[in-house]
Amino acid sequence: MSTATESTAAAAGLRGVVAAQSSIGDVNGEEGILIYQGYNIHDLAEHSTFEEVIYLLWHGRLPNAGELAALNSEIRASYEAPAEVIALMKQFPKDADPMDVLRTAVSSLDFFDKAGHGTDRVNAMSAAVKLTAQIGTLAAAWDRIRNGKNVVAPDHSLNIAENFLYMLRGTRADADEAHMFDVCLILHADQELNASQFTTRFAARTLADMYGCVTAGIAALAGPLHGGANTAVMKMLIEIGDLDKADAWVDTALAEHRKIMGIGHAVYKTEDPRATWLRKYSKHMAEKTGTSKWFDMSQRIEQLMHEKKGMFPNVDFYSASTYYMMGIPLDPFTPIFAVSRISGWTGHILEQYANNKLIRPRAEYIGARDLKYVPIGGR
Numbered sequence: 001m002s003t004a005t006e007s008t009a010a011a012a013g014l015r016g017v018v019a020a021q022s023s024i025g026d027v028n029g030e031e032g033i034l035i036y037q038g039y040n041i042h043d044l045a046e047h048s049t050f051e052e053v054i055y056l057l058w059h060g061r062l063p064n065a066g067e068l069a070a071l072n073s074e075i076r077a078s079y080e081a082p083a084e085v086i087a088l089m090k091q092f093p094k095d096a097d098p099m100d101v102l103r104t105a106v107s108s109l110d111f112f113d114k115a116g117h118g119t120d121r122v123n124a125m126s127a128a129v130k131l132t133a134q135i136g137t138l139a140a141a142w143d144r145i146r147n148g149k150n151v152v153a154p155d156h157s158l159n160i161a162e163n164f165l166y167m168l169r170g171t172r173a174d175a176d177e178a179h180m181f182d183v184c185l186i187l188h189a190d191q192e193l194n195a196s197q198f199t200t201r202f203a204a205r206t207l208a209d210m211y212g213c214v215t216a217g218i219a220a221l222a223g224p225l226h227g228g229a230n231t232a233v234m235k236m237l238i239e240i241g242d243l244d245k246a247d248a249w250v251d252t253a254l255a256e257h258r259k260i261m262g263i264g265h266a267v268y269k270t271e272d273p274r275a276t277w278l279r280k281y282s283k284h285m286a287e288k289t290g291t292s293k294w295f296d297m298s299q300r301i302e303q304l305m306h307e308k309k310g311m312f313p314n315v316d317f318y319s320a321s322t323y324y325m326m327g328i329p330l331d332p333f334t335p336i337f338a339v340s341r342i343s344g345w346t347g348h349i350l351e352q353y354a355n356n357k358l359i360r361p362r363a364e365y366i367g368a369r370d371l372k373y374v375p376i377g378g379r
């Protein structure tokens with residue numbers, strides 16, 4: 001590490017440094033704009049479907065009716081995870097973390113898809129389809145296995161959102177919930193080069209196979225400062241328990257220099273456009289269930305954090321109460337993020353394979369130099 005530019009970049013944790021060229025997604029943090037392949041997230045949330053967005057992220061354009069139908073049937077035909085992987089999951093300790101289980105289960109899918117080792121477009125795309133179809137199957141299966149329930153086989157007549165809720169709960173979601181969940185999957189699909197996206201892309205640049213790259217992405221997503229924040233938000237709301245206690249809870253947390261989960265973003269310095277939708281859904285679920293306390297507490301915390309710190313909620317803040325009021329237990333919250341983000345991960349991996357430019361940052365060495373080795377007896 002020698003130049004001033006490199007040194008500054010390292011000190012700032014690569015903030016603002018371009019590590020790859022991509023046409024998949026872009027975040028304008030100042031204005032709160034997120035686009036996927038040129039389309040504003042609000043337009044996609046309003047009009048599109050998760051499957052259409054998957055096509056968009058993989059192919060760079062929206063599909064026509066025939067192309068969408070072909071993708072739908074490919075994905076639905078791949079919903080079943082290998083029986084061996086489900087059997088393996090049944091051996092795991094029931095208290096294993098759902099993201100650790102998902103990481104291991106997804107990694108093991110690799111053994112059953114030899115073609116998926118190829119990094120050429122045809123083989124990589126086939127692995128992307130399988131991963132996208134099966135990650136929800138694995139996430140739902142684990143929630144049932146750990147709770148001593150039977151694993152629900154996928155229903156090929158359902159889309160990804162409907163099928164996930166069906167496999168998780170054993171009953172079909174109503175049309176309102178299915179649509180809302182589909183939009184949640186759209187909102188979480190891509191976020192430029194954030195931690196897990198960068199991780200998958202960095203792995204892909206070595207021509208590691210699709211399963212290995214996605215496994216690395218899941219590991220990065222699991223952290224509480226990334227995808228794990230949605231679970232942490234709901235735990236916080238449960239701990240606070242009541243709207244009356246929100247002010248004191250936030251004051252104490254800030255006095256103790258604790259972070260309020262679901263608040264703040266490395267790039268958005270204004271409203272995260274995804275939070276706009278999720279706030280609306282949380283409110284909708286509060287009205288639908290007749291239980292307003294989770295939404296009310298969230299709204300109060302949002303207000304307090306804006307007043308006290310000038311900060312805004314991110315995607316995880318209102319997704320927590322939305323999922324909770326949909327009757328989804330906490331354990332699959334972060335795996336649900338992966339059920340959506342698989343589309344962005346695989347999109348970035350495909351893009352990296354197609355134009356495999358080197359990504360090789362440097363570390364600014366701040367350790368000692370020229371030390372003389374002292375044999376162990378002399379230390």
Ligand code: COA
Nearest residue numbers: 224225226229258259260261262263264265266314315316
């Ligand atoms: N609650 C309270 N204070 C927060 C905060 C939060 N959620 N997020 C950041 N801050 C404060 C930090 O304590 C720090 O204060 P200081 O300057 O007095 O030390 C300042 O804001 C900058 O924090 P930093 O962690 O450097 O911000 P960042 O832009 O690098 O981090 C996040 C972005 C998302 C990692 C951070 O906001 C965070 O940890 N949020 C909570 C976790 C979360 O929701 N993650 C999901 C992200 S989509």
